[in-house]
Amino acid sequence: MSFPWPLAQRAERMNPSVIREILKVTEKPGIISFAGGLPSPKTFPVQAFADACAHVLGQDGTAALQYAASEGYGPLREWVAAHLPWEVDPAQVLITTGSQQALDLVGKVLIDSGSKVLVETPTYLGALQAFTPMEPKVEGVPCDDNGPVLDELRRRAPGARFMYLLPNFQNPTGRTLNEAAREGLVRTLNDAGVPFVEDNPYGELWFDEPPAAPLTARNPDGGLYLGSFSKVLAPGLRLGYVVAPRAVYPKLLQAKQAADLHTPGFNQRLVAEVLKDGFLDRHVPGIRALYKAQCGFMLDALANEMAGLDVQWNAPAGGMFLWLRLPDGMDAVQLLPHAVARNVAFVPGAAFYAQNGDPRTLRLSFVTASEEQIRTGIAALATTIREHLPVGAPA
Secondary structure (H helix, E strand, O other), rough: OOOOOOHHHHEEEEEEEEHHHHHHHHHOOOEEEEEOOOOOOHHOHHHHHHHHHHHHHHHHHHHOOOEEEEOOOOOHHHHHOOOOOOOOOOOHEEEHHHHHHHHHHHHHHHHOOOEEEEEEEOOOOOHHHHHHHHHEEEEEOOOOEEOOHHHHHHOOOOOOOEEEEOOOOOHHHHHOHHHHHHHHHHHHHHHOOOOEEEEOOOOOOOOOOOOOOOOOOOOHHEEEEEOOOOOOHHHHHHOEEEEEEOOOOOHHHHHHHHHHHHOOOOHHHHHHHHHHHHHHHHHHHHHHHHHHHHHHHHHHHHHHHOOOOOOEOOOOOOOOOOEEOOOOOHHHHHHHHHHHHHEOOOEEHHOOOOOOOOOOOEEEEEOOOOOHHHHHHHHHHHHHHOOOOOOOOOO
């Protein structure tokens, strides 16, 4: 006997992650996946965590396994505050269960039904998922290679609750905002009285030089800053953080308490133990070198295999992704099953748009495949594109 379970209106607005659904397809043996935004497992410091686990359990085991403060483990909050490039009080740092939870808390605290929320075009799919149940009116701001077009932002800013931004090696495009773009963006938002949410999970993954200072460093009272340990240590720990102005922090904390009481204290102690003595200064350069090489392999493969095709792509200066645009008349969603049949997968780009997704776009991740897999996979993708070109398109 089935029993009626009436769902809340917000539940009806929840949608499955396009990326997670695609990842199910890529579990097929032999698939070369450029779809997932997964860090390379080669970068996980397993031995460092094994040593930290023994230390934490040996020195502070009962406290590590007990309920903990909702704000987070004090030494970890202090580490975060000390390693940001502007003055931050540890009391402004809230440790979250991954930075995805921070997005969820932001949505609960800042969005009412009908609130206007501005995002880049395109933007991170996970943010759209986190905000959507709160029933906002999400409006995409047109972007170019320098980020949001400021004239368009000025036109859309009135009445906006906040703008969500990823200035460094953006997911999905890999784009990074330069100094002038950041200054103009913060000035425009400040003039319009619109606060911003700055999401920075990839900022340490630069190849040749670090990106410009964060937006929040330029206006600490006007921004929420989200960070993560997933891309520099390990995503399985689910540790992130949000740095908030004192006017917002208490409500984020209350939302956190209602959601899960606290982020696992054992995990927080593990990370704090690993981070001591400058571990990231020794560890992250290896990640950068690996990802730079992987990106180079993919850019070389694209240049070799896409010759003669009207395919466009960018060359990111860091991060995990690059952005590709198919020839006119093609649709990445329709192309995907044909690519999977040739044992290569990607993420269609349309899902990353708040409105009017560009069907020609797709995201490629270069960090988990080997050099051979990258070359084989890009060749298979190029063949798939050639086989499905619109009639009359150059091949």
